Amino acid sequence: MKVLLNASKQPAVPTTLAITGSKSETNRLLLLQALYPNLKIKNTSASDDSKVLTKALTIKSGTVDVHHAGTAMRFLTAYFTALPGSEVVLTGSERMQQRPIGVLVDALRKLGGSISYVKKEGYPPLKISGKNLQKNVTTLRADVSSQFISALLLMAPALPNGLSLSLLGTITSKPYLDMTLDLLAALDVAYRFEGNSITISHKPTIQDTTIVVESDWSSASYFYSAVALSDSLEITLTSYKAESLQGDGALNKLYKSLGVSTRFNSENESITLFKNNSVVATTYKADLSNTPDIAQTIAVTCFGLGIGCHLTGLHTLKIKETDRLLALQLELRKLGATVDISEDSIQLEATSAILSDVAIKTYNDHRMAMAFAPLAFKTSLTILDAEVVSKSFPTFWEDLQKVGISVQKEA
Numbered sequence: 256m257k258v259l260l261n262a263s264k265q266p267a268v269p270t271t272l273a274i275t276g277s278k279s280e281t282n283r284l285l286l287l288q289a290l291y292p293n294l295k296i297k298n299t300s301a302s303d304d305s306k307v308l309t310k311a312l313t314i315k316s317g318t319v320d321v322h323h324a325g326t327a328m329r330f331l332t333a334y335f336t337a338l339p340g341s342e343v344v345l346t347g348s349e350r351m352q353q354r355p356i357g358v359l360v361d362a363l364r365k366l367g368g369s370i371s372y373v374k375k376e377g378y379p380p381l382k383i384s385g386k387n388l389q390k391n392v393t394t395l396r397a398d399v400s401s402q403f404i405s406a407l408l409l410m411a412p413a414l415p416n417g418l419s420l421s422l423l424g425t426i427t428s429k430p431y432l433d434m435t436l437d438l439l440a441a442l443d444v445a446y447r448f449e450g451n452s453i454t455i456s457h458k459p460t461i462q463d464t465t466i467v468v469e470s471d472w473s474s475a476s477y478f479y480s481a482v483a484l485s486d487s488l489e490i491t492l493t494s495y496k497a498e499s500l501q502g503d504g505a506l507n508k509l510y511k512s513l514g515v516s517t518r519f520n521s522e523n524e525s526i527t528l529f530k531n532n533s534v535v536a537t538t539y540k541a542d543l544s545n546t547p548d549i550a551q552t553i554a555v556t557c558f559g560l561g562i563g564c565h566l567t568g569l570h571t572l573k574i575k576e577t578d579r580l581l582a583l584q585l586e587l588r589k590l591g592a593t594v595d596i597s598e599d600s601i602q603l604e605a606t607s608a609i610l611s612d613v614a615i616k617t618y619n620d621h622r623m624a625m626a627f628a629p630l631a632f633k634t635s636l637t638i639l640d641a642e643v644v645s646k647s648f649p650t651f652w653e654d655l656q657k658v659g660i661s662v663q664k665e666a
């Protein structure tokens with residue numbers, strides 16, 4: 256399916272949207288619920304990635320296919336390795352088989368885990384024979400993906416002797432690690448995080464606990480961009496808090512100089528995004544190493560606003576759903592942008608002309624589709640393979656229509 260997008264002719268009216276629960280919080284809690292069945296989760300994510308993980312957690316033998324879901328792949332690798340009696344081949348999409356996992360496998364092998372590579376050394380699919388892991392000391396490179404760290408920490412309280420983990424190098428995507436520790440703390444799992452080492456205590460059971468997942472901040476980014484690129488849009492998003500576990504909550508600060516302010520409505524836990532008309536006059540600069548998932552949104556917003564940007568700290572983007580820096584460069588160039596990329600950054604020149612009726616490729620990446628969509632406030636465009644959005648945000652196109660973009664679906 257492709258979608259043809261245009262700014263709708265109707266004047267924008269203030270709109271309220273209920274975005275699905277955080278994918279990252281949900282996937283951590285699903286894993287923890289498998290260890291502690293008396294954990295209840297509310298406002299769970301409707302994402303494909305959460306559905307795939309829910310199903311995988313009911314399986315103990317045979318092939319488990321997680322498709323494009325990175326967190327599911329990484330979290331399940333640790334989970335099955337420590338699940339006595341499990342015998343699985345854990346696999347995913349063609350792209351998943353190009354996303355490295357050796358750092359995590361090495362750390363699990365140091366704990367006594369039995370894991371072998373089915374095809375290529377260092378990449379899924381993995382053959383895992385789960386067992387009771389008695390060892391509790393391991394090390395892990397922390398600069399490749401924080402998901403490896405979270406994977407170990409989430410299964411750690413179920414290990415008979417807990418876990419003592421030493422991290423090597425600079426921790427990347429750190430707020431995701433903090434989210435994991437905060438959710439463990441919410442279940443009264445004892446941990447210590449000092450310098451570069453984390454220790455987690457064994458916890459056989461928890462008290463009955465219910466956790467309400469906050470809505471997804473990465474998904475909110477597309478509405479920040481919509482407000483920035485529209486003439487006068489105001490959008491309220493429900494189930495968001497000022498004190499978020501999600502690093503992408505930094506949107507509230509990052510978009511101030513892109514012309515969008517955020518009002519936190521504490522009485523009903525919602526946020527209202529509205530225009531502040533103070534767009535940065537020079538190049539927009541940001542280090543996004545803590546918030547990699549909103550890099551595409553911000554780059555496209557800057558392009559639509561006609562301002563240059565220099566976004567850094569993006570070394571993890573190469574190993575996500577696609578090589579995101581390359582995909583951004585290719586698609587922005589089609590629209591008339593002058594854009595350079597390096598291993599970990601993107602530099603966009605200010606341009607006032609945006610070409611119209613361009614077809615944007617999405618490279619199996621939900622965030623490519625959603626990041627480019629708000630540009631419809633500036634020009635008509637087509638998004639190819641538009642169903643990719645369901646990886647994190649299945650109702651995206653319907654919600655986009657509600658904020659004043661006409662969405663025409665075609666086969």
Ligand SMILES: O=C(O)C1=C[C@@H](OP(=O)(O)O)[C@@H](O)[C@H](O)C1
Pocket residue numbers: 278279280326399400401402405427428431547548571
């Ligand atoms: O733990 C998580 O839920 C995630 C961590 C991040 O990955 P990296 O740590 O690989 O950057 C992020 O990009 C991903 O979408 C979700």
Ligand SMILES: C=C(OP(=O)(O)O)C(=O)O
Pocket residue numbers: 323324325326327548575576622647
């Ligand atoms: C990188 C992402 O997901 P994952 O790594 O879990 O596939 C994402 O949702 O942007």
